[in-house]
Amino acid sequence: MDIFTLERGTAPLLISLPHDGSHIPDAIAARMQPAARRSPDTDWHVGKLYEPLARELGASVLRPQASRYVVDLNRPADGHALYPGRRETGLVSTIGFDGQPLYLEGQEPGADEIAQRVSDWWQPYHRALAEEVERLRVQHGHVVLWEGHSIRSHVPMLFEGRLPDFNLGTADGSSCGADLQWRLTNVLESQEDYDFVVNGRFKGGFITRRFGQPGEGVQAIQLELSQHRYMDEDSFAWDGAKAAPVQALIGQLLRACLGG
Template identity: 30%
Template sequence: MECKGAIFRGKSAVMVVTPHSGTVVPSALLVHPAWEAVAGRLSDPGGKILATTARKSEITSISAMLHPCVIDLNVAANNAALSERLNRLGLCRTHTSRGEALYLPGLEPLDADVQCRIEEYWKPFHAAVLEELIRLRSLHNHVLMLVPHAGAWLSPYRDQLEAADCNFSTNHGASSERLIVSAMTQASQALDHSWVVNGKMIDTFAAQRYGRPEQGVHVIELEIGGRWRRAIEAAAGDSADEARPDADMAKILCAAEQAIESLPATSVAGDLMRELRDSWLE
């Protein structure tokens, strides 16, 4: 298994990172019967299609291989819970989004097991993300890391029925220049997709830890929901097969590319790679 995920290297100032698009379950976990139904189950069909669209447009993409229930690559490595009221939704989940127990009683992962997954899967994936981010920043005055995910669909406590088609998050506006967000929301609206900025998923991991707009590193998280996700699921089903490029996503990516390229040059202070690495290891 490639711990770094599937990597496609392009030269665009935009890169797409999909932490929740994996479907693989390690064979060691299949001794627990509940994992058999999880293996191959796609949590983020929108993210998978976005990565495919990015590759067709020669945009860098890094896609997780592991199912996010094995280890969530958009959660801090300190295993903090995603919700104060739901501790089981941490770095390595013990239940599915449907409330199904993933482990036999008494065999849930111990701290040592979680740490092993961090070393084997989480750190290599984020090291690859950081490497590509720094490579692209050396080529461009600004770079945008677009992170599609399925946070709402991994939690049984979030209402998904009335979700917007495009849910953009920028850590309260701190992870990206507003111009880029505006370009993407305008493109979404022109395509008749509903959108919201900094709604329920306002302060997720990637935007918090990677966003450095003052140094030319912008991060926007995107969850495809609502009517758009339902249309994607109806067209492809809950399948792990290779997704087809999507014309609407290509237009949103194009809007992001044009916006990022229009920003004035900015300087990098200090050791950006070390600063970012230290941040995501906190």
């Protein structure tokens, strides 16, 4: 199977969806807890949210096939923590967002297997990401990398209470320019239907931090979207009535990235 899909656009905007995939190879799934084989911590339906907008705006879209349980594409390949001092899942995690083990006892991957998964899945995605960022930067002189994510509204292992609906991360302002962050914040402040935070619990993962170099013409933003706003969190089912206004607001944010 393909490791990822890349739809190349013409605008200076690349939408990366590193946790959109839910596929777990059979040889790995056979060693996992039954509940984990469904890949419940997937960023469900983010491709469905973003792909119509990407076509409308001429943006590129990069999507993986494999679940974050195979390897987390938004973690550094050396496994260093993104939020030191906080409990979090890892590069090849052995626990889910509920804190429960993903693998049957004694079936966790060892160092050699982790290195192989990085080689087979992580590196190809990141090569494609780097090449597309550079293609668009050279073509336009600048590019915005938009990291599209989503997560359950309540994940006690990661944060207290309910997560805000829209969570923008710019690595505390280092991954994009102040003007772009202001434009995005202004879009969110101009509406009243959803709450939001900028650089709250989620400040941007490895991809945002690695690629965001405003001085080099590459700005990166992560949006962590609360799943209860566009789907049913228990069944993972898409809710079109809820999703439509969310999609419209995301469209406004993406247009702000293009200066609109």
